[in-house]
Amino acid sequence: MPFKLTILGSSSALPTSERYPTAQVLNILGRFFLIDCGEGTQIQLRRQKIGFSKIKHIFISHLHGDHYFGLIGLISTLNLLGLKTDIHIYSPSELKNLIQPQLDFIKGKRKVNLIFHPLNFKKPQKIYTDKRVEVFSFPVKHSISTCGFLFKEIQKHANIKKEAILKYNIPIAKIKDIKAGSDFITDKGEIIQNIKLTKIPPQPRSYAFCTDTAYYEPIVEIIKDVDLLYHEATFPEEMKDFAQKTLHSTATDAANIAKLANVKKLIIGHFSARYNDASIFENEARIVFENTVSAKEGKTYKVK
C-alpha cells in the first residue's frame, strides 16, 4: 500500500538548468496529491510517468509564481485531453482571480471542473478527508500568506484473525466490537483477550510539507513525529542574514525543526539558484539532524 513522495521541482524562485520550481506528488494508497505546481510541472509529471488523470487534488502553498505558474498549463492540458473531472484546488483565495482571465479564454472548451477551497492563514485546519487519509493546512511564516500541509493516514481498526473466528466460533455480529477493541466471551464463559483475536494494524503514516517559510517553531507541534518532513532550506548558514530578511530558512533551520519535531526523515529543498551542488545544504543539515536528504528532481521517497 503505497505512501511515497516524488519530487518534481526542488528549486527556489529562479529555476536553474537542472532544477525546476516547486512541485511534488504524494501518492497515499493510490490517491495522488499534487503539492505546489511551479512552471514545468506537467512536463515533469510526464517524465515521471504519472498520469495526468490521477491528479484530482492540488495544494498550492502560496502565490509566489514559482509555486503556481505551472497550474494553468496543467489545467489546459487536462482540458485538451478531454478529462471530464472535478479538480479540487486548495490555495489562497486570490488564486482564482489570478488565473480567471486565462480560464475564461478557454472556457467554451473547458471540461475540467475546478473547485477552489480557500486556505486559512490564521490557524490549522482540516481541508480534506476520506476514509483513509486526511490533510491539514497550517500557517507558516513567509513574506506573503503561506500554508504548510500535513498528510496523514487515518488509524485503521485492528483486523480480526481468521483463525480466531474459527477457533472461538465468533459470530459475525461480534466482529465489529472486537475490531474496535472488545474482548470476546465464549459460550463457556471464557474471556478471550482482544490481543489474541486481532492483528495490530500498521501505524498510520504521515508527511508534512513546509515551504516557503522562515524558521518558525509554532509548526513543531503540528508536524510532530511525522515519518517524512519536507522543509525548505533556501540558503546555507553563510547566508543566514539574507534568509532571515527574505523569510526563508537555512539548512540548519530546517534540521533544527526536524529535530524538535522528532520526525523520522527530513528532505530539504527549495535551494537557491546560487548553488549548483546541494551537498553544502545536506552536509550542514546532517550536523543537526542525521537522517537528512536533499531533494532531487525525479527522486521518490517511500514510507513503509
Next chain:
Amino acid sequence: MPFKLTILGSSSALPTSERYPTAQVLNILGRFFLIDCGEGTQIQLRRQKIGFSKIKHIFISHLHGDHYFGLIGLISTLNLLGLKTDIHIYSPSELKNLIQPQLDFIKGKRKVNLIFHPLNFKKPQKIYTDKRVEVFSFPVKHSISTCGFLFKEIQKHANIKKEAILKYNIPIAKIKDIKAGSDFITDKGEIIQNIKLTKIPPQPRSYAFCTDTAYYEPIVEIIKDVDLLYHEATFPEEMKDFAQKTLHSTATDAANIAKLANVKKLIIGHFSARYNDASIFENEARIVFENTVSAKEGKTYKVK
C-alpha cells in the same frame, strides 16, 4: 555577424517528456528575439546559456497556451533579477488582459517595463525596425487569430574599397554618393565605374516563422526566398483529415509551402505528442523539399 535560430521548444499543445511547447530565440547581429514563449521557456533559456537580460523583444504568435504560458514566469524572473528594462511584447491585444491580474499581484516589486504592441490579423505589417533589422507580422490560418513573423536584415549600402580612395584621390564629400551607387569622375575627367570602387555588401539574411497554421498559400509571397523557414508540421499525412479539421499542417504541407516560396532551408516542428520520433515528419517532408530538418530542443541553425 550572427544570424542564428535556437529551438527551445518543438512540441505542439501537449508537451512530452522530451519536447517543450513552442519557443525559440533568433539572434540577428546580437539582437535576441524571443519567438513564442511556451511553458518552460525560462528553463530552456538557462540550458542554452542565453542570458535573460538579452531578451528585449518577445513575439507571441497567438493565444493558445502552448505559445505563451511561459511568459509570466519569464517576466517574474526578469523582475526578481532586478532588471530595470523595457520589454516589448508583440502579441494579440488580449494577452495583456490575460496576464494582468498576475502582473498586478507582483506590481509593487515590478522593475521590468512591459510595452505591448498589438498584432494586426488583417494584413501584413512592419512591427519592428532598427538600422539593421526589420520584422513583419502576417496573418496565417488557424482556429484563433494567429500571426507568422518575418525577420529580415536590411540591405546595407556597399562598402567603399580603401585602396580606391587612395588610388583615385576620392574626397570624403563624395563617399556617401559612391556608397549609394554613384560612379566617380577624377580630376582628369575619367569616369570610374562604381563597381571598381565598392565591395558588394553581403546579401541580407531572412527568417520566417509560421505556426500554428493550416496549409495557407497566401503566405508564400510574403516569405518568398527566405534563407530559413520554420513551418509547423503537427501531423504526418496519415492524419491529414485531422490536421485540416484542427487547422494545422502536415509535414507535406510544410514542404509544399517551402517549395512554392523557394526558401533555402526548412525547419519543421510543433509535432504532435502522439509521435516520439520526428523522422516520420522529416522523411515525409524531404520527398517534396529535400533541405528539411526537424526541430529539436537545443539545436541551433545558422544562416551564413
